[in-house]
Amino acid sequence: MSGDHHDAFGQGPALRVKALEALLTEKGLVNPQALDAIVDTYENRVGPRNGARVVARAWVDPEFRKRLLENATAAIGELGYGGPEGGHLVAVENTARVHNLIVCTLCSCYPWPVLGLPPVWYKSFAYRSRAVSEPRAVLREFGLELAGDVAIVVWDSSAEIRYIVIPERPPGTDAMSEDELVQLVTRDAMVGVAKVNPVARPR
Amino acid sequence: MSADRLKELVADGVLDAGATFSAPWEARAFAIAVGLCERGLCQWDDFRQRLIDEIRAADRETAAGPSQEQPYYQHFLRALERLLADKRIVMPRDLAAKMHELEPPKSS
Numbered sequence: 001m002s003g004d005h006h007d008a009f010g011q012g013p014a015l016r017v018k019a020l021e022a023l024l025t026e027k028g029l030v031n032p033q034a035l036d037a038i039v040d041t042y043e044n045r046v047g048p049r050n051g052a053r054v055v056a057r058a059w060v061d062p063e064f065r066k067r068l069l070e071n072a073t074a075a076i077g078e079l080g081y082g083g084p085e086g087g088h089l090v091a092v093e094n095t096a097r098v099h100n101l102i103v104c105t106l107c108s109c110y111p112w113p114v115l116g117l118p119p120v121w122y123k124s125f126a127y128r129s130r131a132v133s134e135p136r137a138v139l140r141e142f143g144l145e146l147a148g149d150v151a152i153v154v155w156d157s158s159a160e161i162r163y164i165v166i167p168e169r170p171p172g173t174d175a176m177s178e179d180e181l182v183q184l185v186t187r188d189a190m191v192g193v194a195k196v197n198p199v200a201r202p203r
Numbered sequence: 204m205s206a207d208r209l210k211e212l213v214a215d216g217v218l219d220a221g222a223t224f225s226a227p228w229e230a231r232a233f234a235i236a237v238g239l240c241e242r243g244l245c246q247w248d249d250f251r252q253r254l255i256d257e258i259r260a261a262d263r264e265t266a267a268g269p270s271q272e273q274p275y276y277q278h279f280l281r282a283l284e285r286l287l288a289d290k291r292i293v294m295p296r297d298l299a300a301k302m303h304e305l306e307p308p309k310s311s
Contacts, residue, residue: 013226013228013232013276013277013280014226014227014228015302015305015306016228016280016284016298016302017228017231017232017235017280018228018231018305019298019301019302019304019305020232020235020283020284020287020293020298020301021231021235022301022305023293023297023298023301024235024239024292024293027292029239029242029244029292030235030238030239030242031238034238035231035234035235035238036234038233038234038237038238038241039224039230039231039233039234042223042230042233043223043224043230047223106255106258106259107251107254107255107258108254108258108275109251116223117223117233120225120275123275124272125261125262125265125266125272128262129262129266159247159248159251
């Protein structure tokens, strides 16, 4: 088979996918309604809100945090999150001294059940090729300048292990409830390209 | 070059946050791959290996020259087609025939 891009995509990808779906449907191997449900799940139901709930729970519940760091798949399962591409989840914790960053250097492995599908930049050659070799420079491009004495640990995801970063709880949030904390946690913080910022609250 | 590219992508992050897929066909290709795996008709690892191969080949081109990085879902779709052909579920000629049936070339 030729690997020539023009051969493979001489006709638009939309038509190719339509034809694939039609053939697979005729063979009884896929069902269009089931495909609709999968799209709906990943567009509307699974996303970083799940991960934010996990992080907020870890911030307010030390016992949960302990279980999460010991066995993230099980602890995250307690909150009802799981499914494909979440087989073996590992939670890594940021501290004043250690900052964690996740990448998939080979393709696009990502903890779907807690973060949904990865953003475009996560799948880009630029991010995949540089996150391991020059993480500090990459973080700077995301606007995150870390102090020189903070160690950066980069986790390369694989089919077997998907990571989620548990960011540091920002100062000044002691009085906030778990639900309020959920609102502060961003996708980027759980990938490790950002920190969680406290919200300036009106006095 | 790649530093600038990452900055661009990060700047696009706001748009990206709202849309999981940038075109309906991307969502459909994704759902087909997940759906086949959910039904046990293929293994995600088999798919992933082909995706890695496609991305590695494209990375070599991106690293070598000024060519535009191809969108991720083009790799994804190519990997899916390879997997289906390797498993003899959908052969390239059958795919070509179905495409022709759905949308005959305008010249004919």
